[in-house]
Every structure is written in C-alpha cells, then in structure tokens.
Amino acid sequence: MLRDEHELAAGxxxxxxxxxxxxxxxxxFTTREDRAVPAKVTAWKDLPARGDRVSVCYSPRDPVSHVQDARICPDFATPRNLVIVSLAMLPVLAALWTPWLLRRAFRRKS
Structure with a gap:
C-alpha cells in the first residue's frame, strides 16, 4: 500500500x-489533514529512543496500520539488491560450472 501512495509526516x-x-x-504524528494519529511502527532503519522526533511515511487511507520509518519508505532496496546480487552471481556460477561442462563433454568424446 505504501508503494502505491504515501505521505510523509513528522512525529x-x-x-x-x-x-x-x-x-x-x-x-x-499528524497527517496532512491535521488528524493526530497514534501508531505502532515496526519498520525502522534504526529504532529511535523515547522522545525522539522522527519522520514517518504513512498511507492516507489507513495511517494507523500502514506506517513506517520515512528513511525506508517505500522499500525498493530489497528487490534492487536481489537483482544486483543475482547479476553478480552469474559470472561466478559460469566460472564454476564451465570446467565441469568441459570435462563432461571431453569424457563423452573419448
């Protein structure tokens, strides 16, 4: 829901x-519509201390249930990192698999 639509607020x-x-x-925190919202926020980059001023990212449709640390809102890092790691592993897998394929190919010809 936060990926589709989100607002930032200080809290x-x-x-x-x-x-x-x-x-x-x-x-x-206070929404854009000046509504005071208490929320249990579990998604934090680093858990803040009591009394800290924080920025949160919330869904205008349901600000109580859909809220997280603004530093990770919306969280596109996970899919991006998965793609980067997968692409980086392709040459490693090719380097490890190529000798096995060559040995197998030469054994069949003998």
Whole structure:
C-alpha cells in the first residue's frame, strides 16, 4: 500500500519496546489533514529512543496500520539488491560450472 501512495509526516516517539520477538516504537504524528494519529511502527532503519522526533511515511487511507520509518519508505532496496546480487552471481556460477561442462563433454568424446 505504501508503494502505491504515501505521505510523509513528522512525529514524536512516545515509547519504544525491545523484546526478543520484536522491536517497535509507539509514534504520534499528524497527517496532512491535521488528524493526530497514534501508531505502532515496526519498520525502522534504526529504532529511535523515547522522545525522539522522527519522520514517518504513512498511507492516507489507513495511517494507523500502514506506517513506517520515512528513511525506508517505500522499500525498493530489497528487490534492487536481489537483482544486483543475482547479476553478480552469474559470472561466478559460469566460472564454476564451465570446467565441469568441459570435462563432461571431453569424457563423452573419448
């Protein structure tokens, strides 16, 4: 949803929670329509401390449920990094696979 449409807003961290299973911050921010929104934000580049001023990225349709750290909004890094790693692995795989293919081809001719 954030990839399709999103807005940026400044907010204040009211509480941070660090547990074994999850890290999140309760943030209060104001939407473009001047609506004060409390939200549990789990997507952070670095979890902020209580009282920190933060920038968040939210969906105008559902700002409570669809909100994350503005530094990672929208998150296009994951697909881009996957493509870069895949392309970088092609020459490595070719270098490792070519000797095996050549040995196999020469064994068949003998």
């Amino acid at each position: 204040v961290v009211e509480e941070t929670v660090r547990t074994k299973d999850e890290n999140y911050a309760d943030v209060r």
